[in-house]
Amino acid sequence: MTAATKLLDEMCHLTAQSLTAMDTSEHFKVLKLLGEGSYGKVMLAVHRKRGTPMALKFFPRESTSLFSFLREYNLSLSFCTHPSLTRALGIAYSTPSHYVFAQQAGLFGDLYDVILPEVGVEEDCCQRVVSQLCGALSHLHSLGFVHRDLKPENVFLCDSACRWVKLGDFGMVKARGTRVPEVWYSSPYCTPEAEVARGNEDSSSSMNDVKEDEEEQKKTRVWVSVESSTDSWALGILTYAMLTGSHPWAETVADCRSYLKYWEWFDRVKGREDELDVWAEPQTESAQDAIDLHGPDRGKKDSPPVAPQFACFTPLACSLFLSLLDPRPLLRGQPEDAPSFLGGDWMMEKERARLEEERKKSRGKGAIRNVKEMEGRGER
Structure with missing residues (x-):
């Protein structure tokens, strides 16, 4: 445990x-709902005396322990x-019904x-976001914390061009090294090491089977140590989603x-056959064994063919994904x-041109839709 x-x-x-x-x-004028989930809800509000915009995060008291509420609040207040x-x-x-704390508001959404689905965001925008998230995650990791819930919905925008983004929602944060039950869920953000718990998800059963199910869960539950590599995996999947508007699997x-x-x-x-194990320890690798994705062998007959869903990326981007998405x-x-x-190109030129054309179409459709909405309002 760190200090x-x-x-x-x-x-x-x-x-x-x-x-x-x-x-x-x-004390506050509540304006609108910003988001909601299993934790509760977040409302945009303005302080009545100071006029300061802020986000109020509401946690239902019936389903939230005071300690977990205070932990997220104090983490965000003093360590972020x-x-x-x-x-x-x-x-x-x-x-009477909620615990509440105020935080900075992402006024431009998340x-x-x-x-855009199947299109993503522009490459320079993606690189700006990745740069900022790397700094945010590195800061948390240096203090001994792991975020454990990096996804697009938890990255908030301070401007429309993603020049300034903020990672939020610290309800899943744990100290590195904490022992927790492994949980598998159907998502590309779920790490490969979590597959050991794949059969342990809750299933429907009759009331008579509840006691038996609880005993079975105790037997099959897998306890693991919280590690920063979980955030690395999520960062790799998020980067892919930003570049393509889809997921790799x-x-x-x-x-x-x-x-x-x-x-x-x-x-x-x-990998080597005796090394490609999810819990493999680091081993030294000779220069002859290593395959350089940037080198002159790239594209030759005997070089490894890229997985289909990564063929649109440059060698530089492929190297990034192979690092962050190491099984x-x-x-x-x-x-x-x-x-x-x-700093370098991440998308192949042909793919970049295709995506830019798709974005133009999307912007055109958006403009037509806005004109029609304005005309509709004028008629009314």
Whole structure:
């Protein structure tokens, strides 16, 4: 446990004694819903006296422990000092039904809003976002924390061109090294090492079977250590989604055909048969054994064919993906390594031209839709 994680626990115990009850409407003018999920909801509000815009995050008291609420609040308030991390504003209170704290508001929505399906975002925009997220994740990791929930919906925009983004939603954050039950879920963001828990998801059963199911879960539950490599994997998937507007595979499992294609490519490029194990330890590799994706052998007959879903990327981008999406968590690249891949082209010229044409069509459709909406309003 790092000094930061110890201090966070102490802060939670202290603030638990000073949390006050307050009426939201008395101090804030609530404007609109910004987002909601299993945690609760986030509302855009303005402070009645100061006129300051902020996001109020509401956690239902019936489903939220006071400690977990205070942990997220104090983490955001005191440790999210990086400019690309969403910070709490020092306002936390309770109502009869909710725990609430105020944080910086992403007034331009989130990253999910700007990624066009099957098109993505422009490459320079993607590289700006990746650069900022690398800094944000590296900051958290340096303090001993792992975010564990990096996805487009949790990256908030401070302007429409993604020149400034902020990673938020710290409800899943854990200290590195914490032992937690492994959870598998059907998503490309789920890491390959989580497949060991694939059969452990909840299934419907009759009330008579509940006790038996609980005993079975205790037997089959797999406990793992929280590691920063989880964030690296999510960063790789998010980068792919930004560049293409799609995902490289539906599920990170051995029987998913598209993931298997990637695994085969990765095996040819980086793995040896006795090493391609998800828990492999780092081993030295001679220069003769290594395959250089930037070198003169790229494209020759005996060089490894790229997985189909990665064929649109340059060797530089392929190297980035092979680093962040290493199936072996102990060998997976870290966010602080990713900036070395910035600056060069990530998309093949032909693919870049195709995507730009698609964006023009999307912008044209958007303009026509806006004109029709304005005409409709004029008629009314």
